[in-house]
Amino acid sequence: MSGKRSLVRSGTTVDQMVRAIADRIVTGYLRPGEKLDEGSLAARFEVSRTPVREALGHLSAMGLVERRPNRGAIVAVITQEHLASMFESMAELEAICARFSAERMTGAERRSLELEHQASARLVQLGAEEDYEYFNTDFHSRLYRGAHSTHIHDLTMTTRSRLAPFRRAQFMLPGRLAKSWQEHDVIVTAIMRGDGAAAGKAARDHVSIVSEASAVFAAADPMEQRLSRSARR
Amino acid sequence: MSGKRSLVRSGTTVDQMVRAIADRIVTGYLRPGEKLDEGSLAARFEVSRTPVREALGHLSAMGLVERRPNRGAIVAVITQEHLASMFESMAELEAICARFSAERMTGAERRSLELEHQASARLVQLGAEEDYEYFNTDFHSRLYRGAHSTHIHDLTMTTRSRLAPFRRAQFMLPGRLAKSWQEHDVIVTAIMRGDGAAAGKAARDHVSIVSEASAVFAAADPMEQRLSRSARR
DNA sequence: CAGGCAAAAAGTGCATGCACTTGCCTTTGG
DNA sequence: CCAAAGGCAAGTGCATGCACTTTTTGCCTG
Numbered sequence: 084m085s086g087k088r089s090l091v092r093s094g095t096t097v098d099q100m101v102r103a104i105a106d107r108i109v110t111g112y113l114r115p116g117e118k119l120d121e122g123s124l125a126a127r128f129e130v131s132r133t134p135v136r137e138a139l140g141h142l143s144a145m146g147l148v149e150r151r152p153n154r155g156a157i158v159a160v161i162t163q164e165h166l167a168s169m170f171e172s173m174a175e176l177e178a179i180c181a182r183f184s185a186e187r188m189t190g191a192e193r194r195s196l197e198l199e200h201q202a203s204a205r206l207v208q209l210g211a212e213e214d215y216e217y218f219n220t221d222f223h224s225r226l227y228r229g230a231h232s233t234h235i236h237d238l239t240m241t242t243r244s245r246l247a248p249f250r251r252a253q254f255m256l257p258g259r260l261a262k263s264w265q266e267h268d269v270i271v272t273a274i275m276r277g278d279g280a281a282a283g284k285a286a287r288d289h290v291s292i293v294s295e296a297s298a299v300f301a302a303a304d305p306m307e308q309r310l311s312r313s314a315r316r
Numbered sequence: 317m318s319g320k321r322s323l324v325r326s327g328t329t330v331d332q333m334v335r336a337i338a339d340r341i342v343t344g345y346l347r348p349g350e351k352l353d354e355g356s357l358a359a360r361f362e363v364s365r366t367p368v369r370e371a372l373g374h375l376s377a378m379g380l381v382e383r384r385p386n387r388g389a390i391v392a393v394i395t396q397e398h399l400a401s402m403f404e405s406m407a408e409l410e411a412i413c414a415r416f417s418a419e420r421m422t423g424a425e426r427r428s429l430e431l432e433h434q435a436s437a438r439l440v441q442l443g444a445e446e447d448y449e450y451f452n453t454d455f456h457s458r459l460y461r462g463a464h465s466t467h468i469h470d471l472t473m474t475t476r477s478r479l480a481p482f483r484r485a486q487f488m489l490p491g492r493l494a495k496s497w498q499e500h501d502v503i504v505t506a507i508m509r510g511d512g513a514a515a516g517k518a519a520r521d522h523v524s525i526v527s528e529a530s531a532v533f534a535a536a537d538p539m540e541q542r543l544s545r546s547a548r549r
Numbered sequence: 550c551a552g553g554c555a556a557a558a559a560g561t562g563c564a565t566g567c568a569c570t571t572g573c574c575t576t577t578g579g
Numbered sequence: 580c581c582a583a584a585g586g587c588a589a590g591t592g593c594a595t596g597c598a599c600t601t602t603t604t605g606c607c608t609g
Contacts, residue, residue, distance in 0.1 A: 121561070131594045133366070140370050144377030153561055153600050168467040175468070179408050234401040235408070238471055364564045386570050386591055
């Protein structure tokens with residue numbers, strides 16, 4: 084149809100769409116249960132249905148969308164139980180990463196971790212929530228990498244991305260910033276000591292607290308479920 | 317082309333292809349690094365390239381195949397490090413499942429687990445390797461389910477399926493059957509006691525042993541790599 | 550007026566075709 | 580004889596079209 088489009092592509096078109104759609108889901112722009120019509124998406128992204136279908140395939144495999152044969156795709160509806168289960172898994176995965184980090188991080192990694200952690204104290208003082216959240220993501224990524232285990236790294240990153248929509252507002256609770264830093268501090272200290280068990284426990288507790296903070300929002304879910312149900316048509 | 321084919325299929329065509337190709341990879345029929353030509357696969361399965369592409373998308377997201385833009389797909393080459401990492405993850409995941417199982421299994425689940433476990437002793441006596449492997453799969457699945465956490469269940473099942481090609485021959489080592497049963501016994505005992513820590517440790521050790529047993533085969537990999545490289549054309 | 554049925558509309562699943570990219574091979578200039 | 584460039588073949592990426600499935604809507608019947 085269009086001779087060339089402004090496509091240019093870094094990576095493939097499908098990849099871009101996967102990212103774009105995943106982003107819309109993760110940021111809550113697309114709500115759970117919302118119908119994903121191939122035709123509409125194709126029109127929206129100005130491509131044909133073929134790459135849309137492929138992208139939906141990817142997203143389905145990622146667990147972000149649910150595909151029902153001959154009945155189209157919807158944004159994955161996450162039940163209360165499943166959400167709890169994911170946070171629980173996250174806590175355990177982070178515990179593993181922290182434990183391994185304590186046992187395996189190189190000197191450079193430890194120094195860098197501690198350095199960044201200490202620097203982040205400033206963000207807490209300033210109450211820079213957005214910057215702190217950015218740092219927080221980086222902090223946790225360091226733990227995942229520090230475990231020196233690609234597969235655990237992958238599992239953890241995947242789970243985290245699936246939890247992203249539900250963690251967004253955690254820092255809006257008053258005093259959360261300072262507490263988060265203190266929890267990080269316990270983890271860092273344990274890692275510097277090389278105390279895997281303590282680091283694991285601290286990381287697990289840290290995530291559990293985030294989980295509880297997020298549960299507040301999850302409580303609003305029944306409404307969302309109703310909304311999405313009616314949105315099904 | 318063919319007016320109707322024996323199409324009928326439960327589930328979609330793509331799903332079947334995913335299973336079929338995954339099976340060929342998991343069973344080692346398709347070797348790591350082997351080129352997956354869309355046209356050939358389409359011909360082989362008697363479908364067009366479209367569902368093949370979609371299936372490859374799924375498989376890529378699962379990590380079973382690797383897709384390079386404009387350059388086709390190959391069966392994912394798993395490095396020694398990544399394999400070790402996956403086994404390590406598996407050990408940790410099983411440890412979590414066992415720990416949770418010890419803490420959360422219902423009375424019925426516990427009884428059923430113990431019953432089946434005791435029954436499996438007969439298979440060991442008979443040296444029924446194939447039957448025991450079947451039971452073994454079931455035994456572990458019980459642990460995953462017993463954790464009462466859908467997401468951990470999913471993570472564990474996924475990881476296990478990706479490890480399947482490398483675990484196949486574990487029971488060929490002499491005496492492995494009896495040792496496996498004893499290891500199971502330690503896990504079951506700990507679960508019946510409700511001792512999560514002990515169950516976790518026992519499960520981790522159990523997997524670690526399987527991992528070492530499989531490492532024997534992984535050692536044959538360099539040859540495989542050469543083979544697959546030349547197979548690239 | 551409610552319930553059910555049937556036909557049409559909507560939307561998914563797959564096939565086919567064409568453009569573009571990539572890798573290889575040939576050809577030509579140094 | 581080697582190296583670089585250009586062309587050729589193979590194969591991927593996407594668009595479009597048609598068949599089949601699901602869902603909806605309007606009509607008929609009890």
